[in-house]
Amino acid sequence: MKVRVKDLEEGCVIAENIMGLTSKPIVRKNTMLTTLHIEVLQAFQIKHIAVSTKKADGSIFFAEAVDETLSNQKSEDTETGFAPEKAPKSFENLYTDAVVLYKNEFSNWQAGSKVDIVALKKSILPLVERVSSDQLCLYRLHQLPEAEDYLSNHSVSVGLISSLLAKKLGCSQGLCIQMAMAGLLADTGMAKMPKSLLDKSSGLSQEEQVEIRKHPVYSYQFIMDSALLKQDVKRAIYQHHERLDGSGYPKGEKGNHITLYSQIIALADVYHAMTTKRLYRSKQSPFKALETILEDEFGKFDIVVVKALQKLIGNLATGTRVELSNGTLAEVIYTQSEYLSRPIVKTIPVGDIIDLTRQRKLYIDRVV
Structure with missing residues (x-):
């Protein structure tokens, strides 16, 4: 019935x-x-x-x-009294709704309000479902955010990427939702920062860096009494800027003292920051960002989580159309398991075969 x-x-x-x-x-x-x-x-x-x-x-x-x-x-x-059913919203509209809600909630936090976890959960759930069933949406994330609305876009995107990484690592559906919430809530503590610091478009002074590094503590304080989040997830929010080599903050934890869930949010945070335009720097291609993480961030992240991100972003299906860094359109024809971000492609319409593992100056700029 x-x-x-x-x-x-x-x-x-x-x-x-x-x-x-x-x-x-x-x-x-x-x-x-x-x-x-x-x-x-x-x-x-x-x-x-x-x-x-x-x-x-x-x-x-x-x-x-x-x-x-x-x-x-x-x-x-x-x-x-029954209204006709509306067609489900597009990914872009769902995303925009979540960003607008986050932005409004952030203003409330700045004014001293508590975090409305139920409202935030309702905004990100349909996005998690959509991206899980249509992974091509993931490649559109780095094209959506604008520099002037960075924090709201970043938080929603980190939540989505965190949930997908958790799923790729074999976590249950319930835990994937928890990780989506953790990624979304990781930067709530930024609401405690001076507005002048949040609006700054240039590099931070040493004093300002010290202040910014307090935000994971504030984020934890915002959500520590919530019964809707697991304790491990709360800890992940607190630790999302820690690094395996001890170079992170707020405590400079190392190795096994940093949980897997913390690593998931940390990597989602760094990856999205690299692939998003900021007021003071341009964005990188998702595929270039993967290589940068492997080369420049080696030793800071759990290799298991890094490989999960590689499979999530770089493992393109045969036939996927892409644009290369030189503007050439191409089609993926083969992907080697050890070089997921550098498949062999065939140019369109000429049909030249390019092995991106050999053409190191070229890389995939975006999925078309």
Whole structure:
């Protein structure tokens, strides 16, 4: 039977795939619904879905069924109070909504308000779902943010990348959501910084650097009493600027004292910063950033997490169209497992074959 999403209960069983704008379902048929699933459906603004009359535990699910023939008629919609279902928002619109919410919340934090974790979670959940089912969205992240709105864009993007890295490392769906929240909340402590420091477009003085390095502590203070975040995730927020070689902050922790979850946020943070335009420097290609992390940041990050990022960003499918750093359009024809960011490509329309492992001055600038 088809029922309203607002009437759903935990344990209900989906009777048919729930589709969005992508080729993969938002929720698959026969899925037993949890509170998280229901939140995702609400975030995608889905009004009605088909469910089994029996719940997963065998009990009967009682809810008023929606008459599909009537709900499709405008006149009947008015009488019954059911509005036509809206098409799911585009990735760009979902992203913009999350950034706007974060920006507004940040202003509230600056004024002394507490962090509304529930509101932030609702804003990023549909984005996590969308990127998980359509990974090409990930390549659009570095094209979306603008330098003047950096912090809000950065926080949303770090949340998304953190969740995908967690998934690539085999974490459960629930933990991937927690990591998305951790990445999103990692820089909340920046709200404690002087506005003049946040608006500065040039390099920081030594005193200003000392001040900025306090923000992970403030971020932790903002969320330390929340029952909605796991303790390990809170610790990851506190440690997201620590580095394995001891060069990080706020405590200069080393090696095993830095958790895997902290490393996930740390790498997502650095990668996104490299691939985003700032007021004082240009952005790098995602593929160039991968190489920079491997070469210039060696020893600072867990190699397991770095390899997960390589697979997430660099492992392009055969047939993927890309633009090279010299402006040439090409198509991926083969990727070697040890050189994920440097596949063999065929130029368009000429058809020249270029092995990017040999042509080191060339690299992929973007996915077309």
